[in-house]
Amino acid sequence: MSDPTVADTRRLNSKPQDLTDAYGPPSNFLEIDVYDPQTVGVGRNRFTTYEVRMRTNLPIFKLKDSIVRRRYSDFEWLKNELERDSKIVVPPLPGKALKRLLPFRGDEGIFEEAFIEERRVGLEQFINRIAGHPLAQNERCLHMFLQDESLDRNYIPGKVRDPEARCA
């Protein structure tokens, strides 16, 4: 048996990469934009909605390009559903800004332009973080939030795929 004094550090052999894999679009494309805030309603019943556009090539999402309108409380609903049903640590949402809801403010309160922009950025960060999580992608609530026109709060919570098959 040979007793080598210098270790062989040559690279291990590997399969050559397919050119379409090397130069084609990556399979992890997922981009969600939260934009175009619109104030809906009149007087005390006003609220702001945002357009949520998802573009992806992940097979787990039915639609590769989807646009829906969501308001802040819809994002809160999604956060609660995920905290209850999935094992993941859900990232924080931008603040509820309760102070801004009080009357007799000098400014527009929750309809203040700078505040809406701040909130929009926070919501965009939140949804991108969540949608990229392999476990969150398995939750029905996330798919409904991103791709169904309206949220059915009476839906039956569940998984999109058999959870046993997920992790090796």
Place this chain on the structure above:
Amino acid sequence: MSFFSFGQSAEIDVVLTDAETRKKAEHKTEDGKKDKYFLFYDGETVSGKINITLKNPGKRLEHQGIKIEFVGQIELYYDRGNHHEFVSLVKDLARPGELTQSQTFDFEFTHVEKPYETYTGQNVKLRYFLRATVSRRLNDISKEMDIVVHTLSTYPELNSSIKMEVGIEDCLHIEFEYNKSKYHLKDVIVGKIYFLLVRIKIKHMEIDIIKRETTGTGPSVYHENDTIAKYEIMDGAPVRGESIPIRLFLAGYEMTPTMRDINKKFSVRYYLNLVLIDEEERRYFKQQEITLWRKGDVVRKSMSSQATIGAQRFEGSASSESALEKAAREDSG
């Protein structure tokens, strides 16, 4: 400790026979300091002498016996009172009597079994030492000398590579391969990570070496994990079909050989932890145990060269000198 100036005391000094020629090894003590100690291997004889120097010359030293012990013991930090001795040899050097002057005593522990390697860890330590004792009625005078023992192995007959496919269904599939399952302490881990499916946004990938020290049995088992190394092997997003090479030199890290269930008291095991981190700082990892072993620094005289030397000696010719020289040169190479 004597508070009174009358009475006699002495200093003990332990000196090894081969103190000039024997190699020393560095070892980190419990308080983190690095010190050098004489290095021994299993089966080697431990011999030398103890010098007893009387502090007040002219005065007699009455004693209940003088002895020297060779001890190998395991000490669990959470149970300091109980030392578990797995080697305990004693040589009586003098019967009860008195010393009228400073004296030297020779000792030899022949072909001492030293089954385990010296280890100082987070919750346990294993040490070997010589302890010379002058027994007295009130208080003994003793001196300890620690030595370091290394356990050596040779290249294993069977050393299969580790190759496995892991992942998260529909999100990430990788195949990782490490060229061996058993590495010596100055070895190189050569491997590769092959991406079969990448549907998450990976930012970078690293390989960590984790040392896990396990002490205790049954209900009270303690695990101490320590990340010895963190080595980034990929920066950026891979796609399907890409192969990322791994080349990790172990000589740069402070590690010990793998120790499994030493005297049923503790274990020290090593794991390679492959970690992938995505753009949202989520970590995906796969841990795999590897076996570490210690290779001798100098090629110890093989049986065949020993036999050659022995055969040559009988001839008593000039050629026996060159055989010895040749063997010596090969050893230091």
